Amino acid sequence: MEYSTDLGRRALLALAGVVLLIMVGLVLSQFLPTLVFTVFLYYASRPIYRRLGKLPLPESFLKRPVPYQKQIHAAATIFFFLLPFVVLVSYTVFLVIPELQAFFGEGGLASTYLSQFQALQGGSLPGPLADIGLSELLTMGPAELIDVLQNATVQSWLGRVSDTLFGSLSLLTSLLLRVFIMLAGTYYLLTDGPRLVGWFLDTFDGSGILREFAAVVDDELSSILFGNILNALVTGVIGIFVFTLYNLIAPGSVQIPFAPLVGALTGIGSLIPVVGMKIVYLPVAALLAVSAIVTGQTAALAWVALFLVVTLVVVDTIPDFLIRPYVSGDLTHVGLLMFAYILGPIAFGFYGIFLGPILLVLIAQFFYIIVPYIITGSVDTTQTSLSDYDSTES
Incomplete structure (x- = not known):
């Protein structure tokens, strides 16, 4: 069979398209929960968006086309409906989490202290004490031992505070990023989703x-x-x-x-x-x-x-x-x-x-x-x- 240059070129382009789709799929899989929530927010807000599009406009607007009408309706839907809804649900979740901890007994204050006590009983010493031998501890005077214990407590407290601050900052940044992706994704699904689906169906169906x-x-x-x-x-x-x-x-x-x-x-x-x-x-x-x-x-x-x-x-x-x-x-x-x-x-x-x-x-x-x-x-x-x-x- 005679080799066709055009057929080979199309096969390479198809292979490149498959590779691109796989790469996009791998990237999107890292944000799967965010994308699923975006789909939910889109369907939750779409009736409100469509209802806004059916509201009667003043006569001054009827005489000429309103620029960016879809964008204004989508922004109003997100600002007046979606954001309060997300805040309310988030606040509700934060109310429920302590109840779950208290109900199931894991992650509560008592169990946290118990796990820390058990870890300490296991023989591990905090901070600088882990670097000091048992014989050296036994030969220390009372004042020197108290000073070492105070330094260990302060360093341990500072370490916990810094870890908590960095962990909270990282969590807050990740949360804000995902909220932004959800709201932006919902906005573009409302404004451009039907047009994108229509293009796909007209092209491939x-x-x-x-x-x-x-x-x-x-x-x-x-x-x-x-x-x-x-x-x-x-x-x-x-x-x-x-x-x-x-x-x-x-x-x-x-x-x-x-x-x-x-x-x-x-x-x-x-x-x-x-x-x-x-x-x-x-x-x-x-x-x-x-x-x-x-x-x-x-x-x-x-x-x-x-x-x-x-x-x-x-x-x-x-x-x-x-x-x-x-x-x-x-x-x-x-x-x-x-x-x-x-x-x-x-x-x-x-x-x-x-x-x-x-x-x-x-x-x-x-x-x-x-x-x-x-x-x-x-x-x-x-x-x-x-x-x-x-x-x-x-």
């Missing part, structure tokens, strides 16, 4: 199958990430503040143990199909009622009833009423979605609560849309789901 796949995946991710997960986050934040306020006024016998932790669990419980967050606050109410009866303060049962009413209305009903209308996707099986919420954090860490559903939607729609096209070669725009195969007796 000759059959129309990728356009169908992208449309269905976009609808499902919008439903799941904006609807279910945002509902869980908002519910968790509301639960934390409601339960904390309840503990400020309720008698001691019917106060909620680990209130911020219970509030966060109510948000997580809202992801569970059918029962939802009731799996959390109903057992808590039962525990409070038992506590009131055991302590002989039956009058405190009125506070338990108040806890149930406030939780049902403020924590359970209002967030669901406000956010649920945006949840319209019904192609992803609820059972699979529940396992994605459970297994995602186990496999990937905290950000797995977002990455798990994203992977589930991509895989499910790949089998619904792409696989039939691979087998038959035809594009079927009739979308099916597992619910279409449910059999019921007539």
Whole structure:
């Protein structure tokens, strides 16, 4: 076969493209949690961004085109909605972390002191004392020994302070960098995301199958990430503040143990199909009622009833009423979605609560849309789901 120079050149360019894609993938893999959070923030803020785009403009603006209209809407969405939301969720997380430490007993003050004491018992000496032999320590006078101990304590304290400062500065810098990447990525997804997707589909999608796949995946991710997960986050934040306020006024016998932790669990419980967050606050109410009866303060049962009413209305009903209308996707099986919420954090860490559903939607729609096209070669725009195969007796 005669060698084609053009074919060889195209093969080299294709190889170079593959190498570039691999390098970009390796770089992005280092920021995978940040990218996953960016996708979530994009879908969480996109309804607000689109709502701003539909607001009526003054007549003076209607007479001429408004420059940078999309950029202004995206900046307003991030500044007035996304930043307060991120700050509120971050503050909520910082409230929950001490409760987790107190609940599980690891990382608390007592365990820290215990581990330090055990390490000291193991024979290791701090700072300069490690360089002094036992015989030299025994021959020192009281004043000299006290001076050495003071120097060791000061140096050890200075070392801990410097390590803490450098560690905190490094952590803060890394955190600010990732927050900037998330906000900037969300901004450009809002302003240029549709145009980039449209260019890709127009360039590489000759059959129309990728356009169908992208449309269905976009609808499902919008439903799941904006609807279910945002509902869980908002519910968790509301639960934390409601339960904390309840503990400020309720008698001691019917106060909620680990209130911020219970509030966060109510948000997580809202992801569970059918029962939802009731799996959390109903057992808590039962525990409070038992506590009131055991302590002989039956009058405190009125506070338990108040806890149930406030939780049902403020924590359970209002967030669901406000956010649920945006949840319209019904192609992803609820059972699979529940396992994605459970297994995602186990496999990937905290950000797995977002990455798990994203992977589930991509895989499910790949089998619904792409696989039939691979087998038959035809594009079927009739979308099916597992619910279409449910059999019921007539």
